[in-house]
Amino acid sequence: MLSIEQLKNLFPDWEQGLYESVLEHAELKEANAGEILLKKGQNIKSAMLVVEGTIKLYQEDEDGGEYFMYHLNPGEACAVTLVCNYHHEQSQVLAKAITDIKFLAIPVTYMEKWLNEFKSWHYFVIKTYRSRYEELLKTIHEVAFKNMDERLEFYIKKQVDQFGVTVKLTHQEIANDLNTSREVISRLLKKMEHNGWIKMNRNAFDWIKKQN
Amino acid sequence: MLSIEQLKNLFPDWEQGLYESVLEHAELKEANAGEILLKKGQNIKSAMLVVEGTIKLYQEDEDGGEYFMYHLNPGEACAVTLVCNYHHEQSQVLAKAITDIKFLAIPVTYMEKWLNEFKSWHYFVIKTYRSRYEELLKTIHEVAFKNMDERLEFYIKKQVDQFGVTVKLTHQEIANDLNTSREVISRLLKKMEHNGWIKMNRNAFDWIKKQN
DNA sequence: TGGGTGGTGTGATAAATATCACAATTTAAT
DNA sequence: ATTAAATTGTGATATTTATCACACCACCCA
Numbered sequence A, B: 001m002l003s004i005e006q007l008k009n010l011f012p013d014w015e016q017g018l019y020e021s022v023l024e025h026a027e028l029k030e031a032n033a034g035e036i037l038l039k040k041g042q043n044i045k046s047a048m049l050v051v052e053g054t055i056k057l058y059q060e061d062e063d064g065g066e067y068f069m070y071h072l073n074p075g076e077a078c079a080v081t082l083v084c085n086y087h088h089e090q091s092q093v094l095a096k097a098i099t100d101i102k103f104l105a106i107p108v109t110y111m112e113k114w115l116n117e118f119k120s121w122h123y124f125v126i127k128t129y130r131s132r133y134e135e136l137l138k139t140i141h142e143v144a145f146k147n148m149d150e151r152l153e154f155y156i157k158k159q160v161d162q163f164g165v166t167v168k169l170t171h172q173e174i175a176n177d178l179n180t181s182r183e184v185i186s187r188l189l190k191k192m193e194h195n196g197w198i199k200m201n202r203n204a205f206d207w208i209k210k211q212n
Numbered sequence C: 001t002g003g004g005t006g007g008t009g010t011g012a013t014a015a016a017t018a019t020c021a022c023a024a025t026t027t028a029a030t
Numbered sequence D: 001a002t003t004a005a006a007t008t009g010t011g012a013t014a015t016t017t018a019t020c021a022c023a024c025c026a027c028c029c030a
Helices: A004-010 A016-025 A108-117 A119-145 A148-163 A171-177 A182-194 B004-010 B016-025 B108-117 B119-145 B148-163 B171-177 B182-194
Strands: A027-031 A036-038 A046-052 A055-060 A066-072 A094-097 A101-107 A198-201 A204-207 B027-031 B036-038 B046-052 B055-060 B066-072 B094-097 B101-107 B198-201 B204-207
Touching: A004 A016, A004 A046, A016 A101, A016 A108, A046 A108, A055 B119, A066 A119, A066 A148, A066 A171, A066 B119, A101 A108, A108 A119, A108 B119, A119 A148, A119 B055, A119 B066, A119 B108, A119 B119, A148 A171, A148 A182, A148 A204, A171 A182, A182 A198, B004 B016, B004 B046, B016 B101, B016 B108, B046 B108, B066 B119, B066 B148, B066 B171, B101 B108, B108 B119, B119 B148, B148 B171, B148 B182, B148 B204, B171 B182, B182 B198
Parallel strands: none
Antiparallel strands: A027 A101, A036 A094, A046 A101, A055 A066, A055 A094, A198 A204, B027 B101, B036 B094, B046 B101, B055 B066, B055 B094, B198 B204
């Protein structure tokens, strides 16, 4: 299990009692890069708090299409699984481990209990929802108003923020995340290379565009 | 001002003290159909709880494009304005009165105070965020995966749920809400008419498609 | 009653993206 | 080293949506 100091580093705004209750009742789980942590339609039985690694949240179409929404990092919670007051909630989204990860799984019963006991848990839940709500707003803005070239740039920048200037993704993987085809991404990346925005390698490229 | 009974009807899950505090500190405001209640980039100084009428939440592009997200009805709160703990938050979205409306404006200072005093306010805020988060998920699903014909059907159904089977909107208004052009909507509606899904009139049409 | 005005219909064309086909290249495996 | 698999490049074509141009029609109103 985690030490209370580790918990405090990850979640600095909590109350003392909350740390103790988390240590007592949450389960520390691990998953490997590539594992699906949350399927569409799956019943939610515990909340997920990221301890280590990165999780990707995305939507899935009936025909297998995907659309990337945002990443979850250590110290963040999966809003979808914070189903206070709602039992038997079904997930509308997918969560996949991008790296090897560790996370705390909190049974829904305790999530509700803590709402009554810990103010800091309340704030944490609200803060989580608010920040994810804002991520979704950005996603809608992109997909509703922008063409693929701009959406690709937006996507790459998120990858760069997350993992650094070397983006280790194949064209196909990017195309999946943006619900388009590999050819489209290949052509747009080639154009970015001509413009001097990226330096391409096999299975990866570097983002070298100077901002403004 | 409202009576405490009206408040209880609108927000049945609150504590007694919360009703009283709302009556004391919230301002009951009115607005006419068509009025913009929240502009993009506007500083949020009070939360909006709908008492009467319907509010439309949508996003705006830099080039004037729009995209409809969801409606707010009596008993619901605008998630964007529930900026607990965050001061000087800027709105990323627009809110417009679709009908004449009445709403309660709650100063941010009280919103935070109530988080400490009333459990039911906490639940209300969390519930609000959760339901709006889910609306945004649906919106992303439509705009990321569906063609305009399906998005139009999805849109019309939301209008029907809100205002009944007679949709009183011009093709241009629908086109604005879906960030497309009037011609596209006209042609798709014509197709729906041929398929027997709608009966068209001037400035309005009836949704007559039988479900499944 | 005869213009406006706003709403709708529709063809022609352009632009963005999707899809198909296949070549070329790099890496991994034997 | 040689083959197989994965990745990328690229032309051709189809589909979807956007844009332009203009006709037509209903309704208000001076």
